[in-house]
Amino acid sequence: SELITSTQTVDSQTWRNPSDHLTLGLVESTAGTSLTTEEFKQTTKENMPVTVVKYEVFLRDVSGSSMEKNITLDHATRIELSCRLDKKYSHLKSLQVTWKRGNETIGHISKTENSWSIQLNIVDNSNLGSYSCTLKDKEEISATFHLQVPNIEGKEKPIISYEGDTAVLICKSSSYTPIAWTWYVTNGSEQIAINDTLLPDKYVINRVSANVTHLKILKVTKEDNGVYWCEAAFELGKSMGKLQLKILSLMVPLKPFLAIVVEVVALVTVIFLYEIYSKKKEKCAKNEREFDQIEQLKTEASNGLENSTARQRK
């Protein structure tokens, strides 16, 4: 049968300046939806069409630094890793290109005009790791591909729960569907798997959807404090996410609450007292003024009387 190569270029990375690097980060996340070229069918020995996914790094400047690329794989595939050199270097004849995985050199480098690539069959966990291509002339330029299982994110900040309450720990896998989920609790330095059938009153593990798992811990106590792990099993390996559970007693928020209540009561009392005080002051001031007026009138009246008596006497 004819061997026709099929390449689906998932993404291509160009080394320019940091801002470009950022926009390409975007391209990476929308992998599969952009830049595809030809698609052929390659038949293997088993007569099954296999699509080869190609990852390419475009090396532009010989700066001596190394480029890194993370590739996430969740199931067995055949991939092609390629390093492409800028056309301006195509005149270099004495270019040595090596593909390595750790210390192990990989043969079977297929070369095209400006790119050197290797094809890998990723079948199980042992095939994952870091693969690097090194182009050596007078200076050295290299790029590394990190093949990994999907990363499961736990929660950086601890999850707070209260004694006697229910705690819900959630793990999500972003775009890849795991085969199975397992939860572990850390006891000292050991990781102990949580069996919800053994302790159904305490733990409830619920696979809410394909990519999401919930661990519900009922009637939480201080002993449940600690680090929990959710493990997602993929075809190519396992990945763990870390979550921290922190158990507080109700006294902890109650103290600030009571402090605030005391403060509010104090403020209200002060405001009312000030109001009563200022009203009294106003009243006193008014009474004083009225009193002065009365006094004035009295003296005027008495003066008048005096004058009249004086006049009478006169």
Place this chain on the structure above:
Amino acid sequence: PAPGNDGRAPSPPPDGGWGWVVVLGAFVSIGFAYAFPKGLAIFFKEIQDFFGTSYSEIAWVSSIMLATTYGAGPISSILVNRYGSRPVVMFGGLLCGIGMVSAAFCTTILQLYICVGFITGFGLALNLQPSVIIIGKYFLKKRPIANGLAMAGSPVMLCTLAPLNQFLFDNFGWRGSFLILGGILLHCCVAGALFRPIGAATASVKPQVTGKGKDALQEKAMEVSSPTSVQMKNEMEEEGERDCCEKINQYLDFSLFKHRGFLIYLIGNVLMFLGFFAPIVFLAPYAKHIGIDEYSAAFLLSILAIVDMIARPATGIIANSKWVRPRIQYFFSFAIAFNGTCHLLCPLASGYTGLVVYSTFYGLAFGMVCAMLFETLMDLVGAARFTSAVGLVTIAECCTILLGPPIGGTLIDTFGDYKYMFIKCGAVMVLAGTFLFIMNYYNYRLLAKEEKERKSKEGDPNSVRTENESKKDWNRETAQNGPELEPLREKQDALKKEVNGT
């Protein structure tokens, strides 16, 4: 001895002094009322995970809270008419505190709806209306500034609550945070304590009595008060039986629906609120949709809040200037139309810089509209009837406020594009602004005509009649100002009788 100031028009509100302390209290109160529901959004994700519900079920908490805050407006107005601002605000603060504290112990989402949605929402309603009302009682000449400053409480509180809520959540989880937030909401009681009762005619009640000691008068007043109060009660009963509509209107002035200015304001505002809040709700999702990262998207909202914070008092100052104050309704319509134009131009904004410019202008426009929202209503109906007006307006706005974001959301879902939502909001607001502009122009002309007619009817021999008219107006106003004047009115009437007796 000279009689009291019965014949003259009521003296104006203080316009300063303790009034600025009241503005501070209103700042806190209004700030909590507007910012608290928005600030709660930080907890929603965790509560959703905890109860295992969908996002829309959690969003109902916010909607119920908002609906109760606006829908309970008339109840708030009735209570203020009956008891005055201070007790209502303090009770509202207490209710908010109780609501949040009980929410901390909720075990189902339904309990959360009740505790956070209804109870706290109702408490906030009892905070919002009275705060706005008491500003109208303390200020007249500087009222736009006072309003602008008090309304600035909303963005300031939002900027404070957002990081505070995040901090509380990181340290205490959502239950502990609700408990502590309940305590924080009790500060509304403190704000309420600052709302010293005042009547628009407090100063004029002190009769100018010369040659008599005030103490002597007081003693005589107390002697006379029992028969007089009985007499007054009979008087009041007679009045009550005479017109039951008037009695209802004492609690909630439905006669406002015949008031031209009020109707214009109502229709214009109800229309405006259809497009008012939706852009804020969808700004961050829109930013993320066009590829901006989460933190920069959140920063857009911060820019909006900061510009809003500055715009509100600034608008208050501008609105108070002698050029704008007489034509404040035009300024308000302009602000609404400006707001709408911003939204219409938003789809043209490309990239982050464009959105930053949009956020700045939106913050400015939003602040301008909010600062004048209640000032224009006060301007149209007057401080006396404002109590009932604000209640009726908020319950009418309640529907459109709740409808706005969901309609926007439906537009986004149907067309898959945010620009139709912006166009809808912009169009609605430009329409509302134009409507208000035209109708207020018409209203101003009619008011000027009525004023001219009234002046031409009055001549020299009618000085007595005007005195009686103004006394009638004043009595009506005092009747509507409610219990804040009750003790003063009784005293004043007793003194009047005493003075007339001599």
